[in-house]
Amino acid sequence: MPEKEMIKTVGLNKSFGDLHVLKDIDMTVCESDVVCLIGSSGSGKSTLLRCLNFLEKKNSGSIFLRGKEIELKNVDVNTVRQKVGMVFQHFNLFPHMTVLENVMEAPIHVKKIPKAQAAKEAKELLRKVGLGDKMHVFPSKLSGGQKQRVAIARALAMKPEIMLFDEPTSALDPELVGEVLSTMKELALEGMTMVVVTHEMGFAREVADWIVYMDEGRIIEKARPEDFFQNPKEERTKEFLKTTELK
Amino acid sequence: MPSIGHVFKTLIDSSGLFFDAMLITLQLTIVSIIFGIIIGLFFALLKISNISILGYISDTYVYLIRGTPLIVQIFILYFGISGIFLIPDFWAAAFALAFHNGAYIAEIFRGTIQAVDRGQMEAGRSLGMTKSLTMRRIILPQAFRRSLPPLGNQFIIGLKDSSLAAFISMNELFNVATTLGSNNFDEMTYLIIVAFYYLVLVALLTWLVNSFERKLAISDR
Numbered sequence: 001m002p003e004k005e006m007i008k009t010v011g012l013n014k015s016f017g018d019l020h021v022l023k024d025i026d027m028t029v030c031e032s033d034v035v036c037l038i039g040s041s042g043s044g045k046s047t048l049l050r051c052l053n054f055l056e057k058k059n060s061g062s063i064f065l066r067g068k069e070i071e072l073k074n075v076d077v078n079t080v081r082q083k084v085g086m087v088f089q090h091f092n093l094f095p096h097m098t099v100l101e102n103v104m105e106a107p108i109h110v111k112k113i114p115k116a117q118a119a120k121e122a123k124e125l126l127r128k129v130g131l132g133d134k135m136h137v138f139p140s141k142l143s144g145g146q147k148q149r150v151a152i153a154r155a156l157a158m159k160p161e162i163m164l165f166d167e168p169t170s171a172l173d174p175e176l177v178g179e180v181l182s183t184m185k186e187l188a189l190e191g192m193t194m195v196v197v198t199h200e201m202g203f204a205r206e207v208a209d210w211i212v213y214m215d216e217g218r219i220i221e222k223a224r225p226e227d228f229f230q231n232p233k234e235e236r237t238k239e240f241l242k243t244t245e246l247k
Numbered sequence: 248m249p250s251i252g253h254v255f256k257t258l259i260d261s262s263g264l265f266f267d268a269m270l271i272t273l274q275l276t277i278v279s280i281i282f283g284i285i286i287g288l289f290f291a292l293l294k295i296s297n298i299s300i301l302g303y304i305s306d307t308y309v310y311l312i313r314g315t316p317l318i319v320q321i322f323i324l325y326f327g328i329s330g331i332f333l334i335p336d337f338w339a340a341a342f343a344l345a346f347h348n349g350a351y352i353a354e355i356f357r358g359t360i361q362a363v364d365r366g367q368m369e370a371g372r373s374l375g376m377t378k379s380l381t382m383r384r385i386i387l388p389q390a391f392r393r394s395l396p397p398l399g400n401q402f403i404i405g406l407k408d409s410s411l412a413a414f415i416s417m418n419e420l421f422n423v424a425t426t427l428g429s430n431n432f433d434e435m436t437y438l439i440i441v442a443f444y445y446l447v448l449v450a451l452l453t454w455l456v457n458s459f460e461r462k463l464a465i466s467d468r
């Protein structure tokens with residue numbers, strides 16, 4: 001059965017002033033795939049993810065969601081964003097709202113879902129990420145790992161078709177990384193399409209369907225994890241893997 | 248200097264007159280601060296709108312207000328407007344004070360809105376919220392909390408500044424004090440009394456702002 005395309009970029013370019021950050025990015029993510037995006041600092045991973053969500057405006061190229069090109073002129077970007085969930089390195093929870101309110105906010109105010117139903121769904125999601133007992137506390141009371149799981153629940157509350165993660169565990173104490181990764185793993189097993197920027201090679205090896213390696217704004221290599229880690233094709237990939245193993 | 252006993256006796260005797268004046272001062276202050284907040288928020292939003300012409304309008308407003316003495320603003324508004332159509336003295340004074348406070352409050356809001364982490368706007372947008380919805384639901388509530396201490400300070404300044412309305416013959420605290428003082432050939436006594444009233448009002452205002460701040464802070468911790 002041919003896999004169905006979820007999100008695709010064709011010839012995507014992005015510059016910040018004179019700095020050419022993304023160079024002709026062609027990337028396809030199929031339904032239910034988990035793609036781990038890796039590469040050294042400054043290679044453009046975050047920028048690529050943010051372009052997929054239109055937090056950054058591309059300079060040229062096309063982005064397709066389920067085969068339909070997203071032209072900002074014709075499509076309401078807010079509608080697109082509802083289908084594309086995003087989890088940030090620094091969580092970005094809303095500090096003036098309780099955990100439950102954080103998760104209910106967008107369904108109520110964007111999707112106009114009745115409050116009772118939004119609360120019911122939010123509670124289910126929070127239980128699912130293991131935070132059923134923290135619904136009524138404020139984010140400042142949570143550990144980093146708990147905050148990130150709330151952020152995941154908050155994104156899931158919009159019932160996205162694809163989830164983007166930008167280094168979701170980089171800001172966490174080492175002992176809290178596992179709980180977030182296992183939440184993400186669970187999500188992957190449920191068939192969620194995911195693009196994950198990460199330095200967690202163990203996670204990439206175990207959970208990813210594809211590894212995409214970026215360097216200096218280009219995709220250097222896209223491979224299955226076993227191929228990528230055992231027999232990388234590109235010279236630059238080999239170099240990169242050497243440096244990460246030293247860590 | 249008048250004796251403490253004399254001041255105290257005069258304070259009791261004149262309390263009826265001062266009470267009315269205090270009400271006018273309070274009304275002037277409250278009205279000018281409520282409108283000042285609306286005006287301030289409006290110009291702060293213009294400033295951060297990313298539309299340069301609106302930013303310039305906001306800058307110009309703040310510059311004009313901060314660059315001229317309040318008494319000049321009050322006179323311009325009072326004589327200027329009453330030359331065109333009749334406006335009650337109270338509202339002339341209240342609007343002058345509101346536009347004056349508004350410039351400072353605009354600066355307060357601009358600062359606290361910009362101090363909210365950029366990630367908050369991005370998180371809102373990534374959930375499909377529009378810019379204005381994110382502003383209203385996510386950014387402004389956080390900015391408002393941080394604005395409370397400087398706003399409280401501005402309220403106190405606004406309260407004291409309302410004394411300048413005496414010069415367009417509003418019978419607020421300061422005007423009543425100087426009038427009574429010169430009628431009774433006892434200026435110093437009445438000045439001490441009016442200072443006392445201002446101190447009481449400022450203490451009251453400080454207490455109000457502090458308890459409001461505490462109430463909001465509970466939910467953050």
Ligand SMILES: Nc1ncnc2c1ncn2[C@@H]1O[C@H](COP(=O)(O)OP(=O)(O)OP(=O)(O)O)[C@@H](O)[C@H]1O
Nearest residue numbers: 016019021039040041042043044045046047048167
């Ligand atoms: N808003 C911006 N304005 C200007 N330059 C930017 C901006 N955002 C990113 N850059 C630059 O673009 C390049 C790529 O940044 P990006 O954040 O995408 O890298 P990254 O691969 O995510 O790196 P890291 O692993 O450090 O997060 C960097 O050189 C960065 O300095």
Ligand SMILES: [Mg+2]
Nearest residue numbers: 045046047167
């Ligand atoms: Mg990054």
